[in-house]
Amino acid sequence: MSDKMNRKSGRDYGFETRMIHAGTQPEPVTGARQTPIFQNTSYVFHDAEHAASLFNLQTFGFIYSRLTNPTVAALEERLANLEGGRGATCCASGHAAQILAFFALMEPDDRFIASTRLYGGSITQFGKTFKKFGWQADFVDVDDPEAVRRALTPKTKAIFVESLANPGGVVSDLEALAAVAREAEIPLIVDNTMATPYLCQPFDWGADIVVHSTTKFLSGNGTSMGGAVIDSGGFDWTRNGKFPGLAAPEPAYHGLNFHETFGDMAFTMQAHAVGLRDLGATMAPMHAFQTLLGTETLSLRMERHCANAKQVAEFLEGHPQVAWVSCAALPSSPYRALAQKYLPRGAGSVFTIGLKGGYAAGVKMVEGCELFSHLANIGDVRSLILHPASTTHRQLTEEQQAAAGAGPEVVRLSIGLETVEDIIADLDQALAGAAKA
Amino acid sequence: MSSPLTYSNAELLAILRDTRTIAMVGASPKWNRPSFFAMKYLQEKGYRVIPVNPGVAGGDILGERVYASLAEIPEKFEMVDIFRNSAAAGPITDEAIGLAKEKGIKVVWMQLGVINEDAAAKARAAGLQVVMDRCPKIEFGRLNAELSWGGFNSGIISAKRRKLRLS
Numbered sequence A: 001m002s003d004k005m006n007r008k009s010g011r012d013y014g015f016e017t018r019m020i021h022a023g024t025q026p027e028p029v030t031g032a033r034q035t036p037i038f039q040n041t042s043y044v045f046h047d048a049e050h051a052a053s054l055f056n057l058q059t060f061g062f063i064y065s066r067l068t069n070p071t072v073a074a075l076e077e078r079l080a081n082l083e084g085g086r087g088a089t090c091c092a093s094g095h096a097a098q099i100l101a102f103f104a105l106m107e108p109d110d111r112f113i114a115s116t117r118l119y120g121g122s123i124t125q126f127g128k129t130f131k132k133f134g135w136q137a138d139f140v141d142v143d144d145p146e147a148v149r150r151a152l153t154p155k156t157k158a159i160f161v162e163s164l165a166n167p168g169g170v171v172s173d174l175e176a177l178a179a180v181a182r183e184a185e186i187p188l189i190v191d192n193t194m195a196t197p198y199l200c201q202p203f204d205w206g207a208d209i210v211v212h213s214t215t216k217f218l219s220g221n222g223t224s225m226g227g228a229v230i231d232s233g234g235f236d237w238t239r240n241g242k243f244p245g246l247a248a249p250e251p252a253y254h255g256l257n258f259h260e261t262f263g264d265m266a267f268t269m270q271a272h273a274v275g276l277r278d279l280g281a282t283m284a285p286m287h288a289f290q291t292l293l294g295t296e297t298l299s300l301r302m303e304r305h306c307a308n309a310k311q312v313a314e315f316l317e318g319h320p321q322v323a324w325v326s327c328a329a330l331p332s333s334p335y336r337a338l339a340q341k342y343l344p345r346g347a348g349s350v351f352t353i354g355l356k357g358g359y360a361a362g363v364k365m366v367e368g369c370e371l372f373s374h375l376a377n378i379g380d381v382r383s384l385i386l387h388p389a390s391t392t393h394r395q396l397t398e399e400q401q402a403a404a405g406a407g408p409e410v411v412r413l414s415i416g417l418e419t420v421e422d423i424i425a426d427l428d429q430a431l432a433g434a435a436k437a
Numbered sequence B: 001m002s003s004p005l006t007y008s009n010a011e012l013l014a015i016l017r018d019t020r021t022i023a024m025v026g027a028s029p030k031w032n033r034p035s036f037f038a039m040k041y042l043q044e045k046g047y048r049v050i051p052v053n054p055g056v057a058g059g060d061i062l063g064e065r066v067y068a069s070l071a072e073i074p075e076k077f078e079m080v081d082i083f084r085n086s087a088a089a090g091p092i093t094d095e096a097i098g099l100a101k102e103k104g105i106k107v108v109w110m111q112l113g114v115i116n117e118d119a120a121a122k123a124r125a126a127g128l129q130v131v132m133d134r135c136p137k138i139e140f141g142r143l144n145a146e147l148s149w150g151g152f153n154s155g156i157i158s159a160k161r162r163k164l165r166l167s
Helices: A015-021 A048-055 A070-083 A094-105 A120-127 A129-133 A145-151 A174-184 A258-279 A285-295 A298-317 A336-342 A358-368 A398-403 A420-435 B009-018 B034-044 B089-103 B117-125 B136-143
Strands: A087-091 A111-115 A136-140 A156-162 A188-191 A209-213 A227-231 A322-326 A350-355 A384-386 A410-414 B021-025 B048-052 B079-082 B107-110 B129-131
Touching: A015 A070, A015 A298, A048 B034, A070 A087, A070 A227, A070 A285, A087 A094, A087 A258, A094 A120, A094 A156, A094 A188, A094 A209, A094 A227, A094 A258, A111 A120, A120 A129, A120 A136, A120 A398, A129 A136, A136 A145, A145 A174, A156 A174, A174 A188, A227 A258, A258 B034, A258 B136, A298 A322, A298 A350, A298 A420, A350 A358, A358 A384, A358 A410, A358 A420, B009 B129, B009 B136, B021 B034, B034 B048, B034 B136, B079 B089, B089 B107, B089 B117, B107 B117, B117 B129
Parallel strands: A111 A136, A111 A156, A156 A188, A188 A209, B021 B048, B021 B079, B079 B107, B107 B129
Antiparallel strands: A087 A227, A209 A227, A322 A350, A350 A410, A384 A410
C-alpha cells in the first residue's frame, strides 16, 4: 500500500500536494481549514475505563501533551509522509531528536558509528554528553565504507550520518552505508536537516531512521525550535537480540513488547510512550504550527535556496580573496557525483568558503556584512553567515575542527531568498573589507 | 494472488464497514498481550469480538465467553481474525472455509506477521476475502484518522471534512 495513495482513486500524490495536505485534513469538530493550535496540556477522559485503555496504549487518543498533542501530531504525520516513513516523533529540537532516536536503540555500554564530518554540535553531544548515558560514539570517515565496516563491533547499534553535512558541501554515500548497516543488522540513521525531504529521500536509499532539526529549512522562518525522528517502519527489530527496548518486554511499560504489539509502528510508539514520556523533550504546539506553515512552501523555498546558493558559490569561487569553496553544487566539488545521485534537485544552500586571510579575515568578513545576519542558525529565508571556529565549533579541538570542515579560515554561509544580486553585492563588499584586515 | 501484500484503502474500509462480529482465534486474557489490545479496541469501536482459545475455553475475556474452536461458537460471525503463527493459520483457515456457509464467514484476516499463502489461496478459492500481515485495530485507526494522533502516516490526503466518530 503506497503511503502517497489517494483513498478514492488510488493515485499517487506528488510531493507538493503532500507538503500542503498530509496530516492536516480539516479539523472535524469545527471544520477549521487551517490546523488549530491546540495550546493545551491535557485531555478529558470519557470515564475510568477509557483512561485505563489510553494509559495501557490499548486505544489511540490524547492523555497529556508531553506525549502527544493534536497540532504536534499533524506535523508528525506530515513529516512522516514527506519522508515516506511509517511514523514520526516531533520533539523540542534537533538535539532532542538525536537523543530520542538513540534512546530507543541503545543500552548502557552500547556503541554507534558516527561521521567525523557531522555538525559540530552533534559531535559534542555524541562525543561528550552521550558518554554520561554510557553510550560510546566511534567517529569514522564515512567517505570510506570499508572503514565503517572495520569499526563495527558486536556492541555497535547504529550508523549515523548527515545526508548533506553541515557546515559544508559534503554528501554521504547513503546506498553504500546502508549496505554496511544491513550486513551488520543495525539501522542507518540519517540527519536530513540540510537537504530536507524535498532534496533527498534517505529511505529510498536504504536508511532506516531519519532525524531532523525542524528549526531549519522545514520551518524556514526562524521562529521555532523543533526536531523530528522518522521511522521507515522497515527495520526488523526482532532479527537479533540487539534492540531490547523495541523487541523485548519493556520494564518501563509493564512488560509491554513494542514490536510484538505494534509491528512496524513499534519505534514511533516507543519514542512517544517511553521516549517523550521519560525524557520530556516535547515540541510546543505553537512551534508545530509555525513549522507546519513552513512546510507548506518547502518545495518553492528549496528550489530558490538552491538556485541562489549555486549562483553565489560560483561568484565566490572566482573571487580573489577566497581560497576555496566547498559546495556540492559546483563542478569542482569532489562530492558532485554523489550530489547528482542523492540530491538531484539541488545541493542545498548551506556551504563553506575558505578565506586566504585566515581566522582574522573570517571574523572581519562576518562583521562586515550588512544584509547577512551573523548568527548560529541555518536554513532561514534570510541569508546567514557564521565563522564556525570562533562560535559553533569552538568547543572542538583544532583537529576536530579541521575534520568537520570548520578550520580557522572557514566561513559558513546559509544563502537565503533575497534578490541574488543583493546577496552577492553584500558578500563582495564584506570581502573587500576583510582584505584590508 | 501472491505477495507483495497490498490492500487498497477502499477494500479494507469495506471489510471494516461490513463486519459486525469477529471471531478472534488466539485471544489472550492477559492485559499486555497484543490480542487483548486489539479485542478491547475493536469492542470500543462497536464490534462484537468472540474469543477463541482452547487453553482458556469456558472462561471470559473482556466480558465475552471463550470458545475452544470456531465450530463451537453458537452465533454467526463475518470475520475470523487469526492471532496465531503462520503455520497454525493453515488449519484455522481450513476450519473457517468448512464453516463459512453455516456461520456466514466472509473474511479471513491474519494478524501482523502472519502470512500463509497456501491457506489464503484456498480461502479465496472458496469465495472468502483474505487479509494477511495486518491488524484490524491498526487499519481501523489508520482509516479513521486515529492513527494520525500518534504521529503515524495514514497515507490519507483529503480536503473533506471528516465525520466525527466518538472514541
